[in-house]
Amino acid sequence: MKKLLFLAVKDMRVLLSDKGNIFWVFGFPVLFALFFGFMYSEAGKGPSGMKIAVVDEDKSEFSSSYISGLESDEALIVVNLNREEAIEQVRKGKVSAAVILNEGFGDGFEALFNSDEPKLEIASDPSRRMESGYLQGLLAKAQFEALGDKFADQEWLRGQIKLWRDEVGGSNALETEQSKLFLNFFDSFDTLIKDSNDGSFSAGFKGDMINFGKLDVSREYEGPISPFQITFPQVLLWGFLMCTSTFAISIVKERTDGTFDRLRIGPLGYAHILGGKGLACFITCIFIVCILFFGAKVIFKMPMGNFPLFFLGLFCTILCFVGLMMFVCTLGRTEQSVGAAGWAMLMIMGMFGGAMMPLAFMPSWLRRFSHFSPVKWGILALEGAIWRDFKFTEMISPCLVLLAIGFTFFLLGVLMLRRQDS
Amino acid sequence: MIKADNLKKRYGNIAAVDDVSFAVEKGETFGLLGPNGAGKTTTIQLLCGLLKPDGGTVSLDGKTDPSLVEVRSSLGVVPQALAIYEELSVRQNLRFFGRMYGLSGRQLNERVDDCLEIAGLNKRSNDRASKYSGGMKRRLNMVCSFLHAPPLLLLDEPTVGVDPQSRNLIFDTIETMKNQGRTIIYTTHYMEEAQRLCDRVAILDHGKILDMDSVDNLIKKHGGPSRIEAEFEKLPSPDSIKQYIDSENIQFEESKIRFETSRPMESLAMLNRSGVRFNTLKVQTANLEDVFLNLTGRRLRD
Ligand SMILES: Nc1ncnc2c1ncn2[C@@H]1O[C@H](COP(=O)(O)OP(=O)(O)OP(=O)(O)O)[C@@H](O)[C@H]1O
Numbered sequence: 130m131k132k133l134l135f136l137a138v139k140d141m142r143v144l145l146s147d148k149g150n151i152f153w154v155f156g157f158p159v160l161f162a163l164f165f166g167f168m169y170s171e172a173g174k175g176p177s178g179m180k181i182a183v184v185d186e187d188k189s190e191f192s193s194s195y196i197s198g199l200e201s202d203e204a205l206i207v208v209n210l211n212r213e214e215a216i217e218q219v220r221k222g223k224v225s226a227a228v229i230l231n232e233g234f235g236d237g238f239e240a241l242f243n244s245d246e247p248k249l250e251i252a253s254d255p256s257r258r259m260e261s262g263y264l265q266g267l268l269a270k271a272q273f274e275a276l277g278d279k280f281a282d283q284e285w286l287r288g289q290i291k292l293w294r295d296e297v298g299g300s301n302a303l304e305t306e307q308s309k310l311f312l313n314f315f316d317s318f319d320t321l322i323k324d325s326n327d328g329s330f331s332a333g334f335k336g337d338m339i340n341f342g343k344l345d346v347s348r349e350y351e352g353p354i355s356p357f358q359i360t361f362p363q364v365l366l367w368g369f370l371m372c373t374s375t376f377a378i379s380i381v382k383e384r385t386d387g388t389f390d391r392l393r394i395g396p397l398g399y400a401h402i403l404g405g406k407g408l409a410c411f412i413t414c415i416f417i418v419c420i421l422f423f424g425a426k427v428i429f430k431m432p433m434g435n436f437p438l439f440f441l442g443l444f445c446t447i448l449c450f451v452g453l454m455m456f457v458c459t460l461g462r463t464e465q466s467v468g469a470a471g472w473a474m475l476m477i478m479g480m481f482g483g484a485m486m487p488l489a490f491m492p493s494w495l496r497r498f499s500h501f502s503p504v505k506w507g508i509l510a511l512e513g514a515i516w517r518d519f520k521f522t523e524m525i526s527p528c529l530v531l532l533a534i535g536f537t538f539f540l541l542g543v544l545m546l547r548r549q550d551s
Numbered sequence: 552m553i554k555a556d557n558l559k560k561r562y563g564n565i566a567a568v569d570d571v572s573f574a575v576e577k578g579e580t581f582g583l584l585g586p587n588g589a590g591k592t593t594t595i596q597l598l599c600g601l602l603k604p605d606g607g608t609v610s611l612d613g614k615t616d617p618s619l620v621e622v623r624s625s626l627g628v629v630p631q632a633l634a635i636y637e638e639l640s641v642r643q644n645l646r647f648f649g650r651m652y653g654l655s656g657r658q659l660n661e662r663v664d665d666c667l668e669i670a671g672l673n674k675r676s677n678d679r680a681s682k683y684s685g686g687m688k689r690r691l692n693m694v695c696s697f698l699h700a701p702p703l704l705l706l707d708e709p710t711v712g713v714d715p716q717s718r719n720l721i722f723d724t725i726e727t728m729k730n731q732g733r734t735i736i737y738t739t740h741y742m743e744e745a746q747r748l749c750d751r752v753a754i755l756d757h758g759k760i761l762d763m764d765s766v767d768n769l770i771k772k773h774g775g776p777s778r779i780e781a782e783f784e785k786l787p788s789p790d791s792i793k794q795y796i797d798s799e800n801i802q803f804e805e806s807k808i809r810f811e812t813s814r815p816m817e818s819l820a821m822l823n824r825s826g827v828r829f830n831t832l833k834v835q836t837a838n839l840e841d842v843f844l845n846l847t848g849r850r851l852r853d
Pocket residue numbers: 562565566567585586587588589590591592593594631740
């Protein structure tokens with residue numbers, strides 16, 4: 130056992146003696162974390178600080194409460210102008226869009242949606258379609274908030290939701306991403322209304338409406354509170370992939386350098402030598418976790434769901450990748466060939482497993498392949514603990530899959546190594 | 552101590568080791584002399600259990616499976632190719648291999664210091680091995696196998712690509728090991744090395760042992776005659792010379808004679824007693840190179 134530890138220490142020393150290795154194993158995942166973390170956090174917020182002009186031609190109590198709703202939205206910077214000025218500003222690109230509340234806007238909800246003459250107009254720059262799509266969402270949200278009263282009528286409400294769904298679904302001003310967001314929102318809203326038909330909410334949502342609207346919109350990704358909760362498992366998996374390929378290459382290097390044979394001649398068995406590598410890989414993975422976790426926690430204040438389950442998920446994931454390392458190192462005879470073959474294999478696993486793009490963003494046919502990637506199961510186990518609120522029983526299946534994959538690859542690898550050596 | 556019986560190993564069509572048998576006694580230094588591709592490395596790998604023979608057995612102190620850890624632990628193998636961690640310092644290398652042999656604490660420190668001393672590397676022991684010269688790396692490669700003070704050493708061409716200074720240091724080390732009573736198997740394709748270090752030498756070619764004996768006996772058996780060239784102050788008459796010299800073929804050339812004989816010392820002593828005065832004398836006795844040439848029709852190094 131002591132020898133195993135010394136073997137591992139030696140491997141880590143060798144690893145750390147190379148600046149390139151340090152970068153790929155530790156630095157790269159951190160950069161990756163930062164890059165995607167910020168990217169998703171932007172996507173989650175939508176374009177922030179979008180400047181819009183508002184033209185209030187209705188001048189009713191309702192329209193001014195509607196406008197103050199818009200003004201309170203962090204995503205918007207609202208300026209009040211008259212119609213000509215507002216359109217001029219849009220044309221010049223000074224504001225992203227102009228929202229014009231026509232006379233009669235405050236007459237009520239039905240007037241807003243059902244009259245032939247639109248009571249609300251959006252003037253936007255065609256080159257900024259994405260922003261205008263986003264704006265439509267925000268406007269709808271503001272309408273929900275301002276029209277709380279109407280929500281007492283469930284039947285009417287569900288009818289409206291269907292209408293909006295069609296509208297959003299048919300709108301090509303909305304990016305798929307955003308329209309999905311709203312469709313999801315509508316779905317959950319609809320379900321809620323349906324559920325409330327059992328009587329406990331017979332009074333509808335009056336009063337609670339505003340709270341409800343805000344709550345659901347802020348949970349648009351159905352779970353994670355911070356975008357770093359999405360990227361954290363991905364980045365860990367990248368770190369593990371890097372670690373796996375680095376140590377697989379180091380096994381081949383020892384074989385070509387003859388140190389592997391020297392150890393074999395020494396009083397060490399095969400199991401010892403490979404065990405030492407596995408341990409070194411394991412410890413390095415733990416280091417990666419520590420570094421990234423520290424960063425995620427301290428710098429990005431990432432909340433953590435369930436610590437014990439997180440450790441369980443980590444343990445199984447890392448074991449799986451240690452097993453994988455043993456297999457990858459048999460993919461070639463030289464460092465170059467193992468480097469290339471290993472990288473290709475791990476890249477594909479990473480891609481299909483959702484380490485590049487969250488699985489939720491993948492087309493469904495692609496998602497089907499992900500079952501074959503240990504990366505997917507690793508991410509699932511980690512997400513389960515971090516934000517999916519998995520119970521222990523729900524953790525069991527991804528963990529078992531991980532252990533089984535790891536064990537299979539480990540066995541395959543050891544068998545192939547022995548065959549190559551005889 | 553170590554015994555090989557009818558060892559065989561094939562690589563495809565090549566018989567790398569072909570029916571090799573020998574036995575090395577305790578305290579003996581045994582040489583395997585052969586050109587590139589003769590099968591020296593393969594033989595060493597069979598002896599230490601890195602390779603499984605296609606036929607035949609190896610026995611180490613009576614135990615026949617060198618791939619077992621207990622059997623191997625009495626072995627110190629110096630591989631032909633460098634097998635060290637270039638990323639680690641010389642001391643770290645030694646400490647690591649020492650630990651793998653179960654050394655620890657003071658014993659480990661002492662052995663590491665001894666080995667650094669032996670290899671003449673104690674001055675820069677904290678430098679990375681990659682910064683060392685080829686010869687220094689070779690010395691490190693060698694002493695990495697001495698850490699556990701094994702009674703049996705297998706050295707596979709430890710002097711390949713080494714400058715004369717490093718080579719002498721390596722020779723001295725091996726001679727020290729020899730004097731300590733260790734058993735040594737030494738492979739080389741330099742006949743001078745075999746001649747200097749080995750009690751017995753096996754001539755290996757194409758995986759076969761052609762003959763095996765002490766160096767003197769091999770030369771006697773296969774070396775052929777010595778070549779002598781003598782220059783005299785005044786050349787005596789050919790007939791008188793033929794009286795003293797045991798040789799069929801004597802060449803005369805001005806004041807010089809050249810001849811070949813299997814008994815060089817006796818011939819020269821006779822000449823000397825006859826009263827002739829030598830200006831110069833060159834005696835070229837047969838060596839292992841001649842032995843190899845006579846056994847195979849080829850030179851050791853082509
Ligand atoms: N792994 C291998 N695969 C195929 N052939 C091999 C292998 N190892 C050795 N051989 C062949 O076996 C023969 C003996 O090789 P070996 O390495 O034992 O020679 P050697 O005497 O050590 O030569 P050198 O002085 O060059 O080190 C050679 O013909 C070589 O080509």
